[in-house]
Amino acid sequence: MHYLLEKLHRDHRNLEKILDLLTSQLDHFLAGRESDFDLKIELLEYMEAYADQGHHPLENVIFTIAKPLVGERAELMDRLMTQHQMLGQLTRTFRNSLENIFQGGVMSRDELEVQGREFIALQRQHLSLEEQEAFPMLDEILQESDWAKIIEQSPNHDDPVFDKPDKLRFQTLFEYLSKAEHNGE
Template sequence: MHYLLEKLQKDHRNLERILDLLTSQLAQFLAGRESDFDLKIELLEYMEAYADQGHHPLENVMFSVAKPLVDEQADLLDRLMQQHQELAQLTRTFRYSLENIYQGGVMPRDELEVQGREFIALQRQHIALEEQEAFPLLDSVLREQDWASIIEQSPNHDDPVFDKPDKIRFQTLFEYLSRVEQGETPAAG
C-alpha cells in the first residue's frame, strides 16, 4: 500500500478518536450533565482545520487522478468528493450551533441532538466507505506515475493536533488528550 493511503488511514484513526470524544461530550450534554463546550467547539474546529482543509483535499486529488482508471466505480469517487463538501457544511453548521449555545443563544436540545448525531453518523459512514471501498480501489488501480502526479498536486497541510501540534489553538483538546493518555478521567467542564 502506498504511503499516502497509509497516511489517510492513520488520519481516519485520529478522526475516529475525535468522533468518539465528540460522541461522549454530546451524550453528557444531552443527558443534562456538565460537558465542555470549549472542547466540543475545538473538536469541530479541528475537523474544519484538518479534515476539511487537508485530509479531504488530498483524497479529492487521489479520487480525481483515479477516476479515469476505474470506469463504473467513478460514481463512488464522485459520491465521496460530494460528501466532502456536504460534511464541511455540516461541520460549520454544527459548530455555529454549539457556539451560539455557548454564547447564550437558545436552541432546542432535540435540534442540537439531531445535528450532532447526524454529523457523527455521516462522518463515520464516510470513513467506512473510504476504508472498505475507495482505498482498496485506489491501491489496485494507481500506478507509480499516478502517485507521482498525486504527490505533485497534493496540498501541504499538516495535522494541527496529531502531527504538528498547535497547542495554543487547540489547548483544551491537548489538555484533554494528555489527561486521557496519562490514564486520568478528564473533568467535564
C-alpha cells in the same frame, strides 16, 4: 500500500478518536451531565482546520486522478467528493450551533442532538466507505506514475493536533487527550 494511503488511514483512525470524544461529550450534554463546550467547539474547529482543509482536499486529488482509471467505480469517486463538500457544511453548521449556545443563544436540546448525531453518523459512514471500498480499490489500481501526479498536486497541510501540534489553538483538546492518555483511555 502507498505511504499517502497509509497517511489517510492514520488520519481516519485519528478522526475516529475525535468522533468518539465528540460523541461522549454530546452524550454528557444531552443527559444533563457536565459537558465541555470549549472542547466540543475545538473538536469541530479541528474538523474544519484539518479534515476539511487538508485531509479531504488530498483525497479529492487522489479521487480525481483515479476516476478515469476505475471504470464503473467512477461514481464512487464522485460520491465521496460530493460528501466532502456536504460534510464541510455540516461541520460549519454544527460548530456555529455550539458557539451560539455557548454565547447564550437558544436552541432546543432535540435540535442540537439531531445536528450532532447526524454529523457524527455521516462522518462515520463516510470514513467507512473510504476504508472499505475506496482505499482498497485505489491501492490496487493506482500505479507509481499516478502517485507521482498525486504528490505533485497534493496540498501540503499538516494535522494541527496529531502531526504538528498547535497547542495554543487546540489547548483544551490537547489537555483532554493528554489526560486521557495518562489515564490509559
